[in-house]
Amino acid sequence: MTEVELAPRGTPKRRRTRRLSGWDRVVITLMAGVPTLLTVALVWLPALASVGLSFSSWSGYGSVSSIQWVGLENYKNIFTIYPEFPPAIEHNLEWLAVFFCLPAPFGLFLAVQLDKRIRFSRLYQSILFLPVVLSLALIGFMTELIFSPTQGLINNLTGHTHGHVTDWLGNPHLNIWAVMLMACWRQTGYVMVLFLAGLKSVDPSLKEAASLDGANGRQIFRHVTWPSLRPINVVVLVVTVIESLRAFDIVYVINKGTDGLELLSVLVTDNIIGEASRIGFGSALATILLVISLAFIVPYLVSVFRKDSRP
Amino acid sequence: MDIKPADGRTTSSGTTHPARTLDRRSLLRGSALGIAAMAASPLLAACGGSGSSGSGGGTTVTFGSNAAVPQPKGAYETLFKAAHTATGMSVKPNWVDHNTFQQNISTYLQGHPDDVFNWFAGERMQFFAGQDLVSPVDDVWQTIGAHYTDAMKAQSKGKDGHYYLVPFDYYPWAVFYSKSMWKAKGYEEPTTWDEWIALAKRMKKDGSIPIAFTDKDGWPAMGTFDYLNMRMNGFDFHISLMRNGDKWNTPQVKAVLDQWRQLIPYYSPGFLGLTWQEGAQQLLNHQAGMMVIGLDQIGTIFTGAKADDLGFFAFPEIDPANGQQAVEAPIDGMMVSKSPKNHAGAVKLLKYLGTAKAQQLWLGSNPADIATATGVDASKYTAPQNAAVKLIGGAKNLSQFMDRDTRPDFADPVMLPALQKFLNSPGDAASILSNVDKQAKSIWAAGG
Numbered sequence: 107m108t109e110v111e112l113a114p115r116g117t118p119k120r121r122r123t124r125r126l127s128g129w130d131r132v133v134i135t136l137m138a139g140v141p142t143l144l145t146v147a148l149v150w151l152p153a154l155a156s157v158g159l160s161f162s163s164w165s166g167y168g169s170v171s172s173i174q175w176v177g178l179e180n181y182k183n184i185f186t187i188y189p190e191f192p193p194a195i196e197h198n199l200e201w202l203a204v205f206f207c208l209p210a211p212f213g214l215f216l217a218v219q220l221d222k223r224i225r226f227s228r229l230y231q232s233i234l235f236l237p238v239v240l241s242l243a244l245i246g247f248m249t250e251l252i253f254s255p256t257q258g259l260i261n262n263l264t265g266h267t268h269g270h271v272t273d274w275l276g277n278p279h280l281n282i283w284a285v286m287l288m289a290c291w292r293q294t295g296y297v298m299v300l301f302l303a304g305l306k307s308v309d310p311s312l313k314e315a316a317s318l319d320g321a322n323g324r325q326i327f328r329h330v331t332w333p334s335l336r337p338i339n340v341v342v343l344v345v346t347v348i349e350s351l352r353a354f355d356i357v358y359v360i361n362k363g364t365d366g367l368e369l370l371s372v373l374v375t376d377n378i379i380g381e382a383s384r385i386g387f388g389s390a391l392a393t394i395l396l397v398i399s400l401a402f403i404v405p406y407l408v409s410v411f412r413k414d415s416r417p
Numbered sequence: 418m419d420i421k422p423a424d425g426r427t428t429s430s431g432t433t434h435p436a437r438t439l440d441r442r443s444l445l446r447g448s449a450l451g452i453a454a455m456a457a458s459p460l461l462a463a464c465g466g467s468g469s470s471g472s473g474g475g476t477t478v479t480f481g482s483n484a485a486v487p488q489p490k491g492a493y494e495t496l497f498k499a500a501h502t503a504t505g506m507s508v509k510p511n512w513v514d515h516n517t518f519q520q521n522i523s524t525y526l527q528g529h530p531d532d533v534f535n536w537f538a539g540e541r542m543q544f545f546a547g548q549d550l551v552s553p554v555d556d557v558w559q560t561i562g563a564h565y566t567d568a569m570k571a572q573s574k575g576k577d578g579h580y581y582l583v584p585f586d587y588y589p590w591a592v593f594y595s596k597s598m599w600k601a602k603g604y605e606e607p608t609t610w611d612e613w614i615a616l617a618k619r620m621k622k623d624g625s626i627p628i629a630f631t632d633k634d635g636w637p638a639m640g641t642f643d644y645l646n647m648r649m650n651g652f653d654f655h656i657s658l659m660r661n662g663d664k665w666n667t668p669q670v671k672a673v674l675d676q677w678r679q680l681i682p683y684y685s686p687g688f689l690g691l692t693w694q695e696g697a698q699q700l701l702n703h704q705a706g707m708m709v710i711g712l713d714q715i716g717t718i719f720t721g722a723k724a725d726d727l728g729f730f731a732f733p734e735i736d737p738a739n740g741q742q743a744v745e746a747p748i749d750g751m752m753v754s755k756s757p758k759n760h761a762g763a764v765k766l767l768k769y770l771g772t773a774k775a776q777q778l779w780l781g782s783n784p785a786d787i788a789t790a791t792g793v794d795a796s797k798y799t800a801p802q803n804a805a806v807k808l809i810g811g812a813k814n815l816s817q818f819m820d821r822d823t824r825p826d827f828a829d830p831v832m833l834p835a836l837q838k839f840l841n842s843p844g845d846a847a848s849i850l851s852n853v854d855k856q857a858k859s860i861w862a863a864g865g
Contacts (some may be wrong), residue, residue: 163863165826167522167548187855190834255687256695268686276633276689280839324598361633365689365837381522381541381825384860 134200153396160390166383173386180390191391194368197282198398201369202350203288209290210346213297218327221305237292248361249288251273278366285356285367293349303390305331305336317413340406345404351395370395452534478762480510481525483518483752488783494768496779503775504765526550532757533766538572538748539817540660541825542582545752547576552753553579557764561771564790568815572748582750583767585776586791588712589805590640590745590818591729595719598703599728606730608741610676613733617683620663620706627683629705631696632840635833639819640745641680641709642836644732645673650812651736655743659822662861666854674839674846676735681843689840694718711747711818712805716785724784725800731808746814748789748823824864831856 126134160180164173176377184191214233224308237245252259256267266272274284308331316326354371357363363372370391377388480497484490490512497508511531518525518535525534526545536542537810545551558580561572565584573582580815592613594604602623617627632638644664646655650669685705697718699705708715709732719727731741751770757763769775776788777797784799787806795803809815820828835853839846 165864167527167550174863179859183856183859184822187852187859189838189849253484253690254695256685256699273582273687273690276687276691281690336490362635364635364834364839368834374829379520380521380829381544383523384826384863385828386863412626 116126131226156389156392157396158389160393161383162386162389164385166385176386183387184394190364190368190373192372194370197368198218198351198353198370200282201286201353202347204286204290205293205350208370209297210342213294214301214352216294216298217301217305218315218331220302231298232304235295238295238299240292241355242289242292242353243355243359245288245292246285246356248355249285250360252288253281253284275360276365281360281366285354285360287357289349289353293346296345298344300338300342301335304335308334310392340410344406347399351399351402370398418782428626428823451618474700475759476506476762477509478506478533478559478757478759478766480508480766481518481531482510482512483515483535485512485514486801487575492779492781492783495781496775499775499778500766500769504769506762506766506784508766511524521681526754530754531758532763533753536582536750537817537821538582538584538750539845541817542573542752543575544825546577546579550617550755551581552755552757552760553581554583554764554767556752557583557771560768561790564771564773564792566791566810568812569748572815572817573750579756582748582752583771584748584750585770586780586786587746587748587789587809588716588786589729589808590644590709590711590747591731591805591808592707592709592733593700593701593712593715593727593729594707596726596728598706604706604793606728607733608730610735614679614683617680617706621683626685626699626705627686627705627707628680629696629699629708630680630684630688631691631693632689632837633692635829635837636820637693637696637710638836638840639828639832640711641677642673643745643767643816643819643822644678645708645735646670647677647745647814647816648735648741649673651739651742652816655816656822659819661822662827662857665857666851670850672847674843674850676848677839678811678843681840689837711745712801713747713785716801719801720784727801729804729808742813744809744815745818746812746815747818748815749786750789793856802814826864827857827860831860 136307159173161175161177162173163176184345220234224230240248250258251355253261255261255271255273258274260274261272263318264272273280275281296392312330312334316330321329352371353369354363354375357367357369358374358375361367363369363376374388374392374395377384377391470772482490482493484493497510498818500649501507511708513521522536522545526548527550536545546553553575558570558573561583567574569584570580571859573580575581599605604616604620607616620627630637630641643655646658649672650658654664654669658670664670684701685691688696691716694711696705696708697710697715700708700715701718701723712729715727716724731744734741752768753760753763772791773788773790773794776790777793780786780788784802786800787793787802787809793806795806798806816822819832823832831853835849839849
């Protein structure tokens with residue numbers, strides 16, 4: 107985004123110098139430069155270091171000279187003999203798909219309903235937004251309270267605490283869905299608030315004009331509301347991708363992300379953290395996560411910049 | 418986190434196994450990827466300050482403690498006061514949350530560690546001794562050696578034969594039960610596998626859960642594996658498997674898992690979704706008949722009037738050649754950092770901590786651990802504590818627990834999920850072991 111702030115290069119220089127005092131230029135340089143420096147130092151250099159370390163084998167002990175370079179060995183091991191990797195990728199992608207398919211449209215639906223100024227709209231809004239205030243770690247605890255096989259709400263309500271216990275948290279085919287249900291509960295409120303903010307900014311006179319022209323509710327939504335929500339759609343898209351790839355705390359709280367709750371972020375942590383870590387192996391996993399993130403971020407940035415550079 | 422930690426390993430008595438939380442490096446990497454909103458940063462900040470408090474010298478000894486929770490913290494404070502009277506050394510403690518301490522041990526020891534710090538016996542001690550991050554304490558042992566058994570001495574030495582650890586407290590793993598429940602039902606302690614299975618069958622018929630086995634935390638299953646392996650293949654095979662990681666894909670280990678399958682039908686329903694505390698509750702409520710766990714954990718559930726109701730027996734014999742000789746008894750103790758500011762003071766302090774008097778003062782009313790030094794006043798122990806002393810005293814060999822006997826980068830990342838996978842689908846034992854073997858080979862090859 108910095109290029110945008112740095113003012114158009116093609117404009118005549120004389121006019122710009124006249125408009126910007128020396129002080130202005132210092133301020134602009136600081137405002138663009140300091141964040142850039144911070145981003146490079148705190149985001150990109152560590153990210154590149156991770157990519158570099160992913161070709162190494164290092165326990166984290168001793169000096170940097172004790173790092174052994176092993177080429178693609180870590181990647182080979184991840185793809186061939188690391189049994190937690192395939193389920194982790196699968197869960198991350200499922201997470202992404204579910205977040206796209208459930209909370210995003212449902213959040214939009216709720217936002218549209220609330221925007222109609224029905225009675226107690228504020229109250230509904232608060233109730234639906236409440237889970238967003240909770241951290242995902244806390245929602246992990248709540249998941250345990252609801253789904254625990256013997257002490258959880260669901261099994262106690264349905265009388266499944268003895269004999270044939272439905273193991274919501276321990277069955278690797280069930281637990282990821284239990285967790286995702288809870289994550290969706292939070293995500294829906296988040297998406298709803300974003301859309302609600304977008305809907306408030308839609309000019310009511312446009313809708314009025316459309317209805318005067320004889321458009322029905324659905325047509326107004328399709329041809330007036332939806333197009334003006336475009337900037338918000340991009341935000342929701344980005345938030346959805348970020349929230350699904352960074353999912354971590356909710357499964358970590360439940361069982362440290364094993365036994366059916368594997369996620370890439372958990373595998374990175376598992377291998378890097380601890381008394382003796384496999385820095386290289388964990389970095390390789392982190393690099394894979396980085397590549398997946400870039401696959402979503404790059405097209406987004408490309409489209410944003412293309413739009414900005416248009417006159 | 419102190420009341421009920423996510424991983425369950427920190428019990429209120431503070432002696433535990435490791436676990437994984439977040440640390441500085443992962444956080445950096447996390448932020449690098451923009452996935453950094455991890456919840457534990459305040460914890461890490463708290464730990465980062467640990468190095469700077471290491472001022473001292475003269476009559477002050479700094480002490481890095483992993484016992485920040487109230488109960489053991491209070492016991493340590495009492496102990497340090499007594500240590501001041503006995504040795505003239507005033508102890509300056511640096512309290513850190515238990516799991517955070519373990520997770521950051523690498524940064525801690527490579528930074529500015531305290532003179533003395535809490536740590537564990539076994540491979541987990543030898544690993545750090547091997548990294549040249551701690552000082553030998555042979556001079557301490559010249560004084561305290563007489564208070565310790567040979568098994569304890571062996572657990573305190575590094576691979577180079579020098580002493581590195583002063584053992585402080587420990588506890589056995591065994592099969593625990595409620596005496597009152599067993600009396601009412603007329604159950605008797607089994608000593609062999611067949612008797613054990615027969616008893617489990619009987620309990621099932623009586624409508625109880627025979628074995629309260631719970632493995633959501635992942636680590637409790639390691640105790641059962643350790644015992645099965647030691648009973649079937651012997652202590653030496655088990656320790657060699659833990660230290661060298663080279664025999665995972667062998668008929669011996671496969672046989673261990675096959676034997677384990679016989680137990681699974683008697684486990685708590687939904688056991689992979691239950692924490693060890695929930696399992697212990699089943700035992701306390703007489704819903705379940707037995708539980709394979711450590712005294713350090715179960716002792717914190719059976720407290721007060723219930724303390725003497727807790728009974729246990731040694732893990733049953735499977736192969737008469739190995740009998741019931743080996744006991745899993747994780748030892749906690751203290752070590753001295755590489756270049757302590759006050760070496761003489763640290764030695765003095767450890768000489769005091771290596772006495773039964775100091776250890777019993779610390780134990781106080783804690784019924785979940787026992788002192789490592791000999792000469793303890795047994796009349797102050799509860800019935801399970803005295804039984805634990807007897808069990809360990811009769812042991813020919815002591816193991817430490819899988820996550821203390823094998824490499825830290827292998828135990829939790831590889832074995833924990835592998836055992837859960839086996840418990841989920843016991844039929845896949847062969848492929849699970851062949852995969853563990855491949856991962857072990859790659860980890861040992863990389864780590865030397």
